[in-house]
Amino acid sequence: MTIYDIAREAGVSASTVSRVINDKPGVNPRTRERIRALLEEHRYVPNEAARGLVTQSSRLVGVLVADIRNQHHIEGAYYIAQELAKLGYCALVLNTGGSDEERAAGIRMLETRKVEAAVLMGSIFQTEAVRDAIACSLPEAPVFMLNGEMDLPNVYSVLSDDRAGTADCVAYLAERGRKRVAFLVDQPTPSSHLKQLGYEDGAARAGMAQLVIDGVEGSVEGGYAAAKALLAQQPDVDGLICSLDIIACGAMRAIADSDRRVPQDVAVIGTDNSVYCDICTPRLTSLNTMVFESGVAIAHKLVDCLEGRSTNRKTMLFTGIVEREST
């Protein structure tokens, strides 16, 4: 069912039908009603591809998510999709794998689909290859980065101050009398690197020795194994900060298995404030890195851009420690 079919049946030209569909003036009210009825009757839906071809617009926004394990990113992506849908835009949510190639391919895919804007969920997109791909494929479209920055005029940033936040975690434990606070960090990503820097800042400021275990696998088992080894080697550890909540969950289990209590013997803090915090026992104190709130902020700024309003290129959200039972 195309506008030509409708036009034939209504005894008018396609132009007139198009004017009715797009609520444009210059159509006799009676004709308009007649066509409206036909449109309704045949449940006409426009072909977005054809429409986009002539209007040079797709009403599509690309959302790239790298880590599907990150509940926050996914929820953020869906929130963005929802907000956009309200405005008649459609989110093209793509998951890109772990490599730079795949991420660049994702951006090229957005180009062939002619998206009008893009969102990159996560600091993992902050690489040279992605920068080049954006400069090549989306030099005009507004691109929003979550937790990342890029020196391109069309790239906007929404980030949370994870470095300061993690430093705050160290200070928080130091104030509560912890003397030896270790840091468990997963595979290096820009985000985990920031957290590590924050840990180092905090430890230096508190005059505390630094103890970093890196390369921890991002799973309950990974956290368990790392914490078990740590406690065996450094039995005097009385505080633990983890770059992922899920690692903290595994670590707490290891602590319990080593006949220590959380938080009395070892206090534990995660840095995601994820749903896991309320599920594990004891409930996990965690740094709210505002990932979800960032998604909300991105959706709003994106819509501002798309509707021609201006927005500042960088938005910083402040973190906060959410105290639960593990400290």
Next chain:
Amino acid sequence: MTIYDIAREAGVSASTVSRVINDKPGVNPRTRERIRALLEEHRYVPNEAARGLVTQSSRLVGVLVADIRNQHHIEGAYYIAQELAKLGYCALVLNTGGSDEERAAGIRMLETRKVEAAVLMGSIFQTEAVRDAIACSLPEAPVFMLNGEMDLPNVYSVLSDDRAGTADCVAYLAERGRKRVAFLVDQPTPSSHLKQLGYEDGAARAGMAQLVIDGVEGSVEGGYAAAKALLAQQPDVDGLICSLDIIACGAMRAIADSDRRVPQDVAVIGTDNSVYCDICTPRLTSLNTMVFESGVAIAHKLVDCLEGRSTNRKTMLFTGIVEREST
């Protein structure tokens, strides 16, 4: 950069360029190479909208996800997207809200984007309104339902036998000497209803009195509150089956707060086998309802359909209890 730009620069017609792009025969090898080089040099990417208009294909598959809280559905959706990407298809992942209207609107959106197939993640799509929307908007395209069936020739189903699985859970507890097993169920959905029927089957078969608490909020707090109330009223409960793992997590906390031990005093089983199972303490025994595996199966069957191979309209996956510490 369009094929016309390339054609002009190469001194040939657009047809020739198109033949090169699509690897079609009938082009002088030397010309072909020259055009290939130009394509590369200008990083030509085809406009999918224009291509789709003439070929009447979009290489787009719509994936509708209703409940973003369901980690399985999201992972499944991403897995599907990944498989499709390998074959040159692009997944249009849409989240539809809670109402029938929104779900029907999602299907209509798929129609305007001219998707070649659709996937509905979850039993929640098994409604009359969705059926009508499919019959209207996607009467030809293959539609895959996860955990749902529909009497339309183009709707395929991949489901897990949750009813039998939940009955197995009751039997499992009965065999281990539990006398009074209750069932906590969330807001009614086709899926939770099946689980409830399974519980009733199992209880009847084991000659056990039935004790169903329904309308439980699907959260840790919801499970906590429901279990707390239950234990106060029915102190003799020694087994608990929950329609959602997250409810089971809350329930285990309530049991601990009521000075009972899991599993010694009350055994608990969830019915999602989600990531939460390994995070809570004690680790939660749960029914693997194969949601993730179903996603995999759907991806494969979808690709079969798209490539012209035939598949059976209904695939049943069998559930299994994954034993952990809560039983």
Next chain:
DNA sequence: CTCCGTATTGCAATCGATTGCAATATCAAG
């Protein structure tokens, strides 16, 4: 009854591809 302004409507080009068929080029054989 003519003329003019305004309200409707349609024509035709355009967007960026694909593709059947006609046209031209190339080359070897006779």
Next chain:
DNA sequence: CTTGATATTGCAATCGATTGCAATACGGAG
């Protein structure tokens, strides 16, 4: 130097919309 077969290439229509401009219809004033 034809002729015919085959290899390249281009023309033009098509997909389903949108839109500027030209054309027609209508109505009232003179």
